[in-house]
Amino acid sequence: xxxxxxxxxxxxxxxxxxxxxxxxxxxxxxxxxxxxxxxxxxxxxxxxxxxxxxxxxxxxxxxxxxxxxxxxxxxxxxxxxxxxxxxxxxxxxxxxxxxxxxxxxxxxxxxxxxxxxxxxxxxxxxxxxxxxxxxxxxxxxxxxxxxxxxxxxxxxxxxxxxxxxxxxxxxxxxxxxxxxxxxxxxxxxxxxxxxxxxxxxxxxxxxxxxxxxxxxxxxxxxxxxxxxxxxxxxxxxxxxxxxxxxxxxxxxxxxxxxxxxxxxxxxxxxxxxxxxxxxxxxxxxxxxxxxxxxxxxxxxxxxxxxxxxxxxxxxxxxxxxxxxxxxxxxxxxxxxxxxxxxxxxxxxxxxxxxxxxxxxxxxxxxxxx
Amino acid sequence: xxxxxxxxxxxxxxxxxxxxxxxxxxxxxxxxxxxxxxxxxxxxxxxxxxxxxxxxxxxxxxxxxxxxxxxxxxxxxxxxxxxxxxxxxxxxxxxxxxxxxxxxxxxxxxxxxxxxxxxxxxxxxxxxxxxxxxxxxxxxxxxxxxxxxxxxxxxxxxxxxxxxxxxxxxxxxxxxxxxxxxxxxxxxxxxxxxxxxxxxxxxxxxxxxxxxxxxxxxxxxxxxxxxxxxxxxxxxxxxxxxxxxxxxxxxxxxxxxxxxxxxxxxxxxxxxxxxxxxxxxxxxxxxxxxxxxxxxxxxxxxxxxxxxxxxxxxxxxxxxxxxxxxxxxxxxxxxxxxxxxxxxxxxxxxxxxxxxxxxxxxxxxxxxx
Numbered sequence: 001x002x003x004x005x006x007x008x009x010x011x012x013x014x015x016x017x018x019x020x021x022x023x024x025x026x027x028x029x030x031x032x033x034x035x036x037x038x039x040x041x042x043x044x045x046x047x048x049x050x051x052x053x054x055x056x057x058x059x060x061x062x063x064x065x066x067x068x069x070x071x072x073x074x075x076x077x078x079x080x081x082x083x084x085x086x087x088x089x090x091x092x093x094x095x096x097x098x099x100x101x102x103x104x105x106x107x108x109x110x111x112x113x114x115x116x117x118x119x120x121x122x123x124x125x126x127x128x129x130x131x132x133x134x135x136x137x138x139x140x141x142x143x144x145x146x147x148x149x150x151x152x153x154x155x156x157x158x159x160x161x162x163x164x165x166x167x168x169x170x171x172x173x174x175x176x177x178x179x180x181x182x183x184x185x186x187x188x189x190x191x192x193x194x195x196x197x198x199x200x201x202x203x204x205x206x207x208x209x210x211x212x213x214x215x216x217x218x219x220x221x222x223x224x225x226x227x228x229x230x231x232x233x234x235x236x237x238x239x240x241x242x243x244x245x246x247x248x249x250x251x252x253x254x255x256x257x258x259x260x261x262x263x264x265x266x267x268x269x270x271x272x273x274x275x276x277x278x279x280x281x282x283x284x285x286x287x288x289x290x291x292x293x294x295x296x297x298x299x300x301x302x303x304x305x306x307x308x309x310x311x312x313x314x315x316x317x318x319x320x321x322x323x324x325x326x327x328x329x330x331x332x333x334x335x336x337x338x339x340x341x342x343x344x345x346x347x348x349x350x351x352x353x354x355x356x357x358x359x360x361x362x363x364x365x366x367x368x369x
Numbered sequence: 370x371x372x373x374x375x376x377x378x379x380x381x382x383x384x385x386x387x388x389x390x391x392x393x394x395x396x397x398x399x400x401x402x403x404x405x406x407x408x409x410x411x412x413x414x415x416x417x418x419x420x421x422x423x424x425x426x427x428x429x430x431x432x433x434x435x436x437x438x439x440x441x442x443x444x445x446x447x448x449x450x451x452x453x454x455x456x457x458x459x460x461x462x463x464x465x466x467x468x469x470x471x472x473x474x475x476x477x478x479x480x481x482x483x484x485x486x487x488x489x490x491x492x493x494x495x496x497x498x499x500x501x502x503x504x505x506x507x508x509x510x511x512x513x514x515x516x517x518x519x520x521x522x523x524x525x526x527x528x529x530x531x532x533x534x535x536x537x538x539x540x541x542x543x544x545x546x547x548x549x550x551x552x553x554x555x556x557x558x559x560x561x562x563x564x565x566x567x568x569x570x571x572x573x574x575x576x577x578x579x580x581x582x583x584x585x586x587x588x589x590x591x592x593x594x595x596x597x598x599x600x601x602x603x604x605x606x607x608x609x610x611x612x613x614x615x616x617x618x619x620x621x622x623x624x625x626x627x628x629x630x631x632x633x634x635x636x637x638x639x640x641x642x643x644x645x646x647x648x649x650x651x652x653x654x655x656x657x658x659x660x661x662x663x664x665x666x667x668x669x670x671x672x673x674x675x676x677x678x679x680x681x682x683x684x685x686x687x688x689x690x691x692x693x694x695x696x697x698x699x700x701x702x703x704x705x706x707x708x709x710x711x712x713x714x715x716x717x718x719x720x721x722x723x724x725x726x727x728x729x730x731x732x733x734x735x736x737x738x
Binding site for chain 1: 403578585588598602606631633635636640693700702708
C-alpha cells in the first residue's frame, strides 16, 4: 500500500499509470475504495486479466486502457523471452476476452497490436506498445475533457436562481472509470469549475455499490455536493421534481443509440421518460460498437458471480469486512448490465459534441463510420 | 431467544401473538432474520412503538395488528393503574403516529378503541381489547387467505407446459408482513399448494433488504424455488421475457388505485408497462385510504435514518455485523416508499376479488365505501 499520491507527488487524478520502474503497470485497487486507497503493481498479463475480472479496475474506458497496458506487458515478456508476434497476439486475445460487454477493451487491445505489427520487429514491440498505450490513455483523457465541454451547456441551461442543478447518476462513470475527468462526471466537473451550483444524487448501484463507494468518493474529493440514495429511489425523486437531469456512462452503445450500461440504468431511463426529465448518456466514441444496431438482441450481458449479490463488502471498526445478507440456502443471480433502448435517451454526449440517440444523428457526428 | 416454534409447539406461521402469560405480546424480531429467529416480548406501549419504528415488526397489516395489540397493553396498564379511558386514548394516539405511511395502523388502533369505548368500563377494557385485537388478527389472516384464492387463477392462467410461472416481487409482503399467508405471497403460496410450478425473482429491496432477508427466508421455508436479485435487475429480466407476472403488496392504496409501497416499486411498474408484463398489487381492504385520491400529492412519504443507506446489516462468521459501504463523509437520503400511479397497475387483488386500479372498479367491489 502506498500513500494517496500519484507518482511525482501530485494528487491522484488517474486510476492507472506505468510504474516508475518502467516495467509494471500501477493501478488503484478500486475494490478497496472508499475505505482504503491501495496502489497495486500489475506485472503480467494474468495480473491485468485478474484486475479486470475482479473489478480492481472497471469502467469501459479504463478497461480499454488496462488492456492496452496489458499488451505492453505481453510485448515486454515476448521480447525478454525471445518469442515472436504470435505470443503477443495470443496474450492479446486473452486480454480482449477478459470481460464480454466492454467494447473498448477489444478496441484498445487491437490498437496496440496494430502499432506493434507495423514495426515487424519484436525487439521494438515494448517501446511501440508503451507509446501506443500512452497515446490511448491520453486520447481517452482528452475525449473525456471534451465530453465535459460539450455537456456543460446542458447543465448551464438548467441553472436557476437560488437552487442547485440536481443531477442523478448511476454507477461510476467518473475519472476512476476512465482516465481523467470521467464520462458522466465530466460535465459535472466542468460545471462545478464554471461556478454552476450543483447537487448530485448518487445511485448506490447494487450489487457492487460503485456509486456509493466510488462516485461518492470522487465527488467528496472534488468538493461536489452529493447525496447517496438506494437504487430504488430515483423514480420517487423524479416524480417529485427533485431531479433536473440524469447523466450516465455506457459500456457499449450501438450505431442506433441503444446503450448497455450498469444494470438498473434502464429503470432510471423509464422514470426519466415518465416524468419528462432529460436523460443523457456520456461516452467517448471508443464505446460505440458500430457493428451492432439492436442492443437488446445483440449485446451479450455478462453474468457475474451470484455471491456479489449474496454478500456485501464494507468497513467495520477499521477493517474491510464481508457480510452475507441472504439466507444461506437462497440462490442469487447477478446480471451486470442492461440495455436502455435509444427511444428513452434524450441525447448522447461525445467528444465530438451532442447528438440524438438515433442512427442518423450519430452518423452526422461520426460520418467516417 | 426462543426456539423457532410457535406457542404450543407448532411451526411459526404468524409473526405476532399474545404471550402465554396473558400479559405481553410476542413477536419475531424481523431485523435479525434470516440469520437468527429471535422471539421478543413487548410489555408496554413504548415497546410496541419501538418495535414498529425500528422495523422489528413491519408490513402494513402487521403494523396494524401490532397497534391493535398495543391498545390491549395500554388498556391493561390503565386498568392496573386505576386510570381512565383518557389514558388509553392518549396511548392509542401515540401508537397511531408511530409510522406515517401505513394506513392500517390508524385503522386498527381505532377499531380496538371503538370496542373499548362501547363498554364504558375501564375494568372491562383489557378483555375487550384482547378480543378486538384477536379479531383483527384473525380477520387479516382470513383476508390474506382470500387474496390467495382470488390471485390463484391469475397465476394458473400463465402456467405453460414444461416451465414454471416466473413471478417477480419487491420487498416482503409475505406472512411476516401480515398475519398469515401474506398479501403478495398469498397467490404464490396458493398456486404452489395447487401444484403450479413456480419460480420467484426476489428483489433484494434496498436499503433494508426485506426481499433478500425476509421474502427469501419465507420462500426457502415454504419450499418455493426462488432467486434473489439486486433491485436493479427486474427491468433486464422483463426485457428478456424472464418474468410472467409482478405481484407486490402496498402500504396504502387510494380510492383511485394509486399504490404507495416500498421505494422502488414504481420503477418495476414502469418496466412492466414497457414490456407488457402484468403488474398486480395485492392488499386487504384495510390498506385502502378512502379519503385520498391523488397518491402522488396526498400520501406523505416517510423519510428514515440515512444510516440505513450508509450501513448494511449482515452475517459474518456466526455473528450479526454492520458494515459501512459509503465514504464516511458522504451524506445519504432514505425515502422509504414511492407511489405507483394507478395507470401502471394491471389490477388489485383484494379479499373480495380482483378489480382494475380505478375508482369505479374499486367501488364496484366496495360499494359501501
